Amino acid sequence: MSLNKIKFDKKIVLSFWIILIALIIAAPTILPVFRLNLLGRYLSLSIVALGVDLIWGYTGLLSLGQGIFFALGGYCAAMYLQITSSSEFPNNIPEFFALYGVEKLPFFWEPFRSPFFTFFAIWIIPALVAGLIGFLVFRNRIKGVYFSILTQASLLVFFNFFNGQQKLINGTNGLKTDVTQLFGQMVGSESMQRIFFWITAILVIAAWFFAKWVVKGRFGNILIGIRDDEPRVRFTGYNPVIFKTIIFSIAGGLAGISGALYTVQSGIVSPQFMTVPFSIEMVIWVAVGGRGTLLGAILGAVFINYAKSLVSEALPASWMFIQGGLFILVVTALPEGVLGWIQGDGPRNLLQRFGLKRKIETYPSLEVNNKEGNNE
């Protein structure tokens, strides 16, 4: 990435963390429930954005189908909640089955009775599906735009499947979670939502550290190598297929966790999570935040979604224009994203333009760092 990444003082980093944790603990008391719930949802979306950053920002794979894994995670969580709160309904199966005259629980619902299974299913099932799709595509060296199109097509396939199967998973209507019970409490209740907010915040931070750990070291270097020059990686003796499949299924797993958190906080999971626009939106969060920065993905997801809800409340029609403009602007004018611009040479170039900073002729790392005496 850029040559002169800003290095922060340890004290600043520490105080940043203290403020952040204080904010997370205090948020439920400061914010009204509605806003807290929104913030919690957007934080859970930032986990899927982290996954997009891993595959797109680091590995150069533009997936337009992350909604599949997001929705799969959501469905796993919702199926568990529905089935454990179905004791008062006929045949001890979720209520909606009665509408379609189904009396026997479809076989794939059975394992979701166990919380233990669900806990793992939420991230393992999406990761496995992602791994399978990824392997079948990468194995044939299908990449670039072809990969994007194929992921979009698989998204549409999953959408059609979930949308059409009323008797298996309630089709278009989706699965509601807000009136279900978890540990004897209503999932939609205020106290539960507060707990979910904290869980989300902790998991966002955990996912961030996990993603940082993934891109660190040789594994991360190979990912960047694949992004920048895949044939060269292959000729040096690495098999890009394995690395791409692994990172794609990691991103899928992250998307699953994100989807589950989003579902319990929004109260419903439906095939709407698998629409084409939603999955492309995930990419724009990362693009605006700054791809290949990880933190940018989180900030981008939270801020753009907040902006979306604010703008949509005030001027419903204009959000599409703004979003469309963002897509165009960010790829033409700001390809590094906001955080990438700040970390890179953006501010320096801006100051240079106004004559506030010395002009640099060669690489900044050579000139500036030598001058300032902190050559690494």
Place this chain on the structure above:
Amino acid sequence: MELLLDSLFNGVAIGSVLLVAALGLAIVFGLMGVINLAHGELMMLGAYTTYVTQLIFKLPILKPFYNSYIIVSIFLAFIVSGVVGILLEKTIIRKLYGSPLETLLATWGVSLILQQFVRSVPLAYGTGLVISLIIGLFLPTTLPSKIKESINFKYFKFSSWIFAALTGVLTGSLISSSVSKLSRASARNVDVTAPSWMRGQVEIIGTAFPKTRLMIIVITLISVIAITLFLNQSAWGMRIRAVTQNRQMSDCLGISTEKVDIITFGIGSGLAGVAGVAVSLLGSVGPNVGGNYIVGCFMVVVLGGVGNLLGTVLASFGIGIMTDLIGAGRLLSIWPDMPLPLSNTINFFATTSMARVMIFALIVIFLQFKPTGLFPQKGRMVEN
């Protein structure tokens, strides 16, 4: 036999809409490696052009020619979508050359803007805007070369844009005052009614075919023939083929790749407009009409491979016929007493949405054997 013929016809009809829509996409993708996610919205513009043309032909002056409006609208749709495409190429896509993924995102942004545009701008003024774009882009090129080469050409260009803007506003308000349906913005779907000679059915070998579907097949046939002739017989077609094969070498040999890009993108987008006319005959027209077809078009491009129109043709008819065979459960009616597990499977997939699931699975299986599509481009490059 009759059933088979019926099924084949339906498949060909589905395939021909796909084909005319995917044709432009495939040409542009072959040449520039760019997937245009706004292609569906260019189709939508074509469909709306048909609607506007239809309403304008209902005005008293043009009423006698009402029956021919569909023919006129094919040309108009080609021009409208083509011009919007050229503008897109000149302003955005050219800047992103060499980074196809970024182009994908930018064109998605364009598609969002176009969708919201038809929702919130009255169609009359939209028409005015398109007219001013057409004049502004083409008026300067029609000037004699003496003016074009002079140093003052930029002033001519500027004044022609002002003239274009004025004409646009004028025609916009003229249309809005004379056709009340176009003067208000609405997100509602609109309907195009086929002229009387296109309604009803034709009987061929004992089977009834709806005329609109036949018309779509005819439109597709003409588009394919025209584009094949253009690519294979004309000078610009030859240049396009050359650039598709090797851009740098063509550039070295003096072909203006910039112009080739503009022309190709214009034609590709124009074909999307023609596809829009076809789509408008099949159902109601709304801001999201393009989205229903676009992924099918992508599948055609993936399956057909780039650089060969035959691949596109075969892929679209293949997908069309398979969609009909699976989606309508026709195998069951052709072979009524097949074993139960098989017939259950076929029934499970016998809806439009489940047919898509099946077809995608088939395409992925196919790509395991031929990853670059039916007719890949020959070459020895590591990277394509």
